[in-house]
Amino acid sequence: MIKPVKVTGLAVALVLTGIASQAQQDTHAQTEELPKGWHLLDKAKDGYYGISVDKAYEFIKSKNLKGKTVVVAVIDSGVDTLHEDLKEILWKNPKEIPGNGIDDDGNGYVDDVYGWNFIGNKDGRNLKQDSYEGARVYHKLKAKYDGKKWDPASLKGDDLIEYNTWLKAKARIEGGGDEPQIDLTLLKRLLRGAQKGDSILQVAMGKESFTGNDLDTLSAKTPVDKAAKENLLYLFRANQSMEQSNKELIGGFEEFVSGEERKAEAKDKVPPSYRKDVVGDNEDDINDKYYGNPDVMASTPFHGTHVAGIIGAVRNNGKGMDGVADNVRIMMIRAVPDGDEHDKDIALAIRYAVDNGARVINMSFGKDFSPQKKWIDDAVRYADSKGVLLVHAAGNDSKNVDTADNFPNAAFQDGKGRATNWITVGASGDPKAGGITASFSNYGKKEVDVFAPGVRIYSTIPGTTTYGNAQGTSMASPVVAGAAAFLLEYFPYLTPEQVKFCLEKSARVPEVKVNKPGTDEEVPLTELSRTGGVINVYEAAKIAATLQPVKAAPQKKTPKPTLQNKKG
Incomplete structure (x- = not known):
């Protein structure tokens, strides 16, 4: 799902890898x-x-x-x-x-x-809440393809598409794909630090809710307050979200970490059947x-x-x-x-x-x-x-x-x-x-x-x-x-x-x-x-204003459904 950028994978990756150049550019640009x-x-x-x-x-x-x-x-x-x-x-x-x-x-x-x-x-x-499609594909097709030798040349049409999708899901879940790997332990540590810093700053600011712009004006009186301010401001700025509240920032960060945890579990754990348990149709x-x-x-x-x-x-x-x-x-x-x-x-x-x-x-x-x-x-x-x-x-x-x-x-x-x-x-x-x-x-x-x-x-x-x-x-x-x-x-x-x-x-x-x-x-x-x-x-x-109605355009034929049940 594409969400509004609260805490983006980019900003988190920047923090985790120590590559701050892009975030610093964003910070300087937001004058x-x-x-x-x-x-x-x-x-x-x-x-x-x-x-x-x-x-x-x-x-x-x-x-x-x-x-x-x-x-x-x-x-x-x-x-x-x-x-x-x-x-x-x-x-x-x-x-x-x-x-x-x-x-x-x-x-x-x-x-x-x-x-x-x-x-x-x-x-x-x-x-x-739901799982990620890569994990769903991986576990649905694992029994069919994992550990078995398949000749792609022998496959065609939907079967070939399915096999290639399986290979991509396998690479993504088991590692070895082109996706950067995030250190989940470090990510969770970073979240805890942000949550702790937020609590400190609520006291320093004298209010439970504040924006990045509010925080930027804070005159930190103690080393602890100063460190908390710098760390949280980094997240606000790296995500170009100075006008968001601390609650939105931390909430978005928590959602991101939760999603990464679900992804990390996907290798060894079949995703919960969130949708099936609620909706009840034949998917x-x-x-x-x-x-x-x-x-x-x-x-x-x-x-x-x-x-x-x-x-x-x-x-x-x-x-x-x-x-x-x-x-x-x-x-x-x-x-x-x-x-x-x-x-x-x-x-x-x-x-x-x-x-x-x-x-x-x-x-x-x-x-x-x-x-x-x-x-x-x-x-x-x-x-x-x-x-x-x-x-x-x-x-x-x-x-x-x-x-x-x-x-x-x-x-x-x-x-x-x-x-x-x-x-x-x-x-x-x-x-x-x-x-x-x-x-x-x-x-x-x-x-x-x-x-x-x-x-x-x-x-x-x-x-x-x-x-x-x-x-x-x-x-x-x-x-x-x-x-x-x-x-x-x-x-x-x-x-x-x-x-x-x-x-x-x-x-x-x-x-x-x-x-x-x-x-x-x-x-x-x-x-x-x-x-x-x-x-x-x-x-x-x-x-x-210069275009005219299309005259006597042939009526587009409504395509006949090619939708067929696919048992999985």
């Missing part, structure tokens, strides 16, 4: 605070590498265009349905009567008022699809709430912050736990979004393994046949996804081309806060289409009236999804391919070189993505 909503600003007018939203609305006004409502599906962890800046723009199923226990619209999902929760049970239980049968419940908030709404706000929080209402798009309805589809999502849930989430009227789907999640990718590919083709655009986060591992797997992606597993209704998004920042590229962002000259702001993005968080910063490609993706929705509001005849063309063609290429994420190397942004640019909504709107 100026970014204003809330900087990602919406215009470089020429405001001096920040934002996406020029106000100029875009001025352009629309000059054309006397009236916007139509666009439904944006957010496949994520959940959403705070009571938030003051979101409750007005949440999608509500017009054919469903809330809380009557009846499937009023006959779509198979009872009381799906705001969307659907594919990782819950009809009895009200919800999945929060090996894609046609067993009417499971879950309507609880789209559940107990994990932070990530999805932040994403939803970026896309469409009510604009100009004097509350909190403004979303990118001004006339959207957010359909929440809960399918992403704390851990790796399951392919079946994602495939069905995409189909649910399409069937219920979404024109854009945001997907701020990702993983290294996709054992049922063909199910997702079929769903993506289905979305394409219905004119739906999918926007996906590139990932937060400072990796080149031209060579490192990041699923789901646009390349079809059967080798029959790529999805043309798909945009992959890397995270950009600002020179005043670490650089034009986010140090954590994945990149790829072939696989990443555009970059968009994903550093210190201010948005809605659970708590009805609460807002805060988070960062990651998880935040960059909804910036693009919001931009796509904006274009479809005012140019509703655009196809997904045309929307993608507008966003890519108008992307602004920086005049200077940028840091290759995770390194000190400076390269043109054209080396890190297909367009080499950061999206600009104003420029995209100008291009969209």
Whole structure:
């Protein structure tokens, strides 16, 4: 799962290996605070590498265009349905009567008022934590392949894909892969030190909650206070999270360590059946699809709430912050736990979004393994046949996804081309806060289409009236999804391919070189993505205004399901 960057693997690795150069660069670069909503600003007018939203609305006004409502599906962890800046723009199923226990619209999902929760049970239980896909693949296929001699030349199709996936999982779990190995003992020691330092600083600060900026102003009176301040400030700065609270920082660190512990256990221990124990469907049968419940908030709404706000929080209402798009309805589809999502849930989430009227789907999640990718590919083709655009986060591992797997992606597993209704998004920042590229962002000259702001993005968080910063490609993706929705509001005849063309063609290429994420190397942004640019909504709107509806375009044939039960 791609999460907002609280404590990134990069920052932890820097601390563990003693390689502080990148973190130090980030620290020195953060000499100026970014204003809330900087990602919406215009470089020429405001001096920040934002996406020029106000100029875009001025352009629309000059054309006397009236916007139509666009439904944006957010496949994520959940959403705070009571938030003051979101409750007005949440999608509500017009054919469903809330809380009557009846499937009023006959779509198979009872009381799906705001969307659907594919990782819950009809009895009200919800999945929060899950294992990692690599561990699931490793143990599922171990009995079949481990210790046995297989000739890859004798395998083909799905069997060859499965065997290669097993080899990759084996290398990852048993060691010997290309992934850096983290010293878990040292990592846990570091966490204990951070927790102890936090307790010391709460006393020194005279309050239980404080931000990195608050801590930076503390005049430490004792050597113990000084050491605690320096250590915790290092974590705040290494993660570019000075505006986060100590509770968020430590909480994110604890989640990261918990995840690494689960990974470390995977070699000798079969992952617990978290999902099976809660959801209760047959995960090996894609046609067993009417499971879950309507609880789209559940107990994990932070990530999805932040994403939803970026896309469409009510604009100009004097509350909190403004979303990118001004006339959207957010359909929440809960399918992403704390851990790796399951392919079946994602495939069905995409189909649910399409069937219920979404024109854009945001997907701020990702993983290294996709054992049922063909199910997702079929769903993506289905979305394409219905004119739906999918926007996906590139990932937060400072990796080149031209060579490192990041699923789901646009390349079809059967080798029959790529999805043309798909945009992959890397995270950009600002020179005043670490650089034009986010140090954590994945990149790829072939696989990443555009970059968009994903550093210190201010948005809605659970708590009805609460807002805060988070960062990651998880935040960059909804910036693009919001931009796509904006274009479809005012140019509703655009196809997904045309929307993608507008966003890519108008992307602004920086005049200077940028840091290759995770390194000190400076390269043109054209080396890190297909367009080499950061999206600009104003420029995209100008291009969209020149495009005409596609006349007499042949209706795309809805692909017949190739989904077959796979017994494992």
